[in-house]
Amino acid sequence: MIDLQYYTEYFWELPILIKVVWLISGVLFVVILALIAYLKFLRSHLRENEKTLKKYQKEYEENLINYLYAGDNENEISEAQRVLINKMKICVADKFKRKILISVMSKLINDISGEMAHSIQKFYFETGLVNYALYKLKGRKWDVIASGIKELTQFEVKEAHNEIIKYVKHPNLEVRNEAQLYLVSLFQFKGLVFLDKLKTSLSEWAQIQLLEILQKFDNQEIPNIRPWLQSKNNSVVQFSLKLVKIYNQFDVRDILLELLSHENKEIRVDTIQVLNYFQDTECKHFLKTKFNTSSEEEQIEFFRLLEITADTDDEVFILENVAHTNFKIKLAALKILKAINLEIFNEVKLETTDLQVVEIVKFIEAN
């Protein structure tokens, strides 16, 4: 008691700065004790959670497998299946269990197809899980909306189309991506209709995802992509150029030639790549005339095209660029020269004083 009084008096006599220091130390000490206690709780909780998760995962997997094998008619739910649905309906009401069930079903639906996948979708509707996903669409947080769309995509809920299409223009990138993936996953090429009015940029990541999904479908008849190639949205044009290449849409060649004069450099480069893929020779003249004013990337791509399409008519142009400052162009020019006129190639070889050319020539001759 005396000690406490002594320390209290000591504390009140301290200068203000030292008082603050002691107070902060006291607060930090209490915070540390609280954090340590909470850390212990948190780690135990996470461990327990993981155990519970594994337990439920196993249980739900078994239930789902039993459900799949309990069906005797493609369109109707059997009695045994109904029992399992009713059992799982109880779990669905619990958020934690619902999350586990969804993750188990998501994994399962990725591994199965046809009748079984259809059966899982039915299960998704019958247990009422679909309602929770639809409810998520009305959420205020972007991550809730995005997870709802993802779920509806996985379980192919086409009925949500009118709700989800609203999110194609959502300010959040993730929500937009999920909405676009939903449209393409469920409506295939028809789903690409969102490109017509897309104002925001389609990232390279989103483009890759969309293309991969499209390539999984049996129906490879793509719609008219001309309007997209002429879109004011550069990312839509770039995406369409990928479609042109993957789906061999050479009938849009006239637009491709127009795109060679597009104001965006990346689009011009991509266009040359597509023309290269089609081994187009008619664009050569135009590209040659604007070669000196083109960017280095365009010049490199043009030379890649020439590597496939060059003939003796291109000889003068090729010779002009044998001494180009860019290594890739120099290499391509020498390769082409060797292919179209060995005599001139040998002359260049003898006359050159450029060490890089000497090295390239050696490499070309050795391969």
Place this chain on the structure above:
Amino acid sequence: MDSSTVRIILLIIHFLFLIYAFTVVVSYIFLAVISAIETSEYLKRNSFVNYSEILSSTVSPSISIIAPAYNESLNIIENVRSLLSSHYVNYDVIIVNDGSKDDSLEKLIEAYDLIEINYLINNQVKTKPLRRGVFKSTNPAFEKLIVVDKQNGGKADALNCGLNISKSDYVACIDVDCLLLEDALQKMIKPFLEVTDIKVIASGGVIRIANSCIIKEGKLMDVNLPSKFIEIAQILEYLRSFLLGRMAWSRLNGLLVISGAFGVFDKKIALEVGGYNTNTVGEDMEIIVRMRRYMEEKEEKYKVAYIPDPLCWTEAPDNYKILISQRNRWTRGTIEVLKLHRKIGFNPKYKLLGMLSYPYWFFYERLAPIIEVIGILYFLILIALQNVKWDYAFAFFLMAYLFSVTFTIIAIFSEELSFHQYKKKGTGFRLILVTLLEPFLLHPFILYAAIRGNIDYYFNKKLKWGEMTRKGLSKTETNK
């Protein structure tokens, strides 16, 4: 000078120390808060991502993993196998044997059926010449592997050689002894591909400590907390630095360093700035500062991204001698880079880079050990003069200690709530125990290494990398 003037000067010095300490604390709190926001958003954003699509895509961008190797014979076969096991589709692995004196190359030739090939190198960055040449495998299973044997020129030179060899759009520069998780490349490439209105010039990953982890055939099988204090203390350091520090700087777009152990770069920009600087031991920090400076000068919008997922695991020093040597080098690297790019500092032309990132690194990384030592010396003088109010001093020490412990525990929380890698029972207790002891048992060595780094920088210019004796990750499985 009369005694009252001296007293005023001393008082000013005291307050300068106080202000410095106060701003350090405030900046740490600020960074921790920003980091928490960024980590939470990152986890939310990536909970929707389906990485499988990019894995099989024919239009996914190409990546070259560049791994310099110097006398890595002990583990080179296992390490290369780990690098070849990525799930990404469009990538190759370039091992640059940087004039190793051991039998690394022979081992690689034998294990991967390598033959010398005629390979035309576009020497965009000058490097030491090749020794035995470029090798590729005759076995289709290893078609992604390229081995380059060159004369020794150091890590930066070897990385530059890899940059010259690579035909990909992006390069992942990595220490050959690091273990990459199979999904590392797709996670690291994502920031480059998901942006539309800004250019990502590099992305850095978290480095985790693999000591005592179980690794089989180049794959991480089980994560364990090491047994030695020094190793656990480094785990805490890494958690603080990567999960709290760099994560926050990434959000502020002010990240000045990407660990040399694992980072992905836009190859075009890396080459445009001239590749790695071979005249510094801090080449990993230097290339990022130079790339940022280049983008600022070009007035192009850019970002250095950062991925908090535990994708890259490496062996940390398990004794004080190697640790001191490593930290000595880090200090010299920081000094060299800040000196080399001093034009950026406090220069509004470089915006955030010049007005925030550079000054922060200068005051709180470069000067911190020096100020700390000055503080210690001043305190010793006060003791000698019997001019210490011990109860006041104790209060300040206690507050500093408790703050440091609190900050480390927050880093542990950040780990638990995000990636929860150390799951085993009893690990939490050991982490807390080391947290309490670290300021006394590790920090003095770190301080000593930093001061040695300063001394070596000014008085021992010839000192370069120093040796890192590795036990090898493949051996760690036997540790348990």
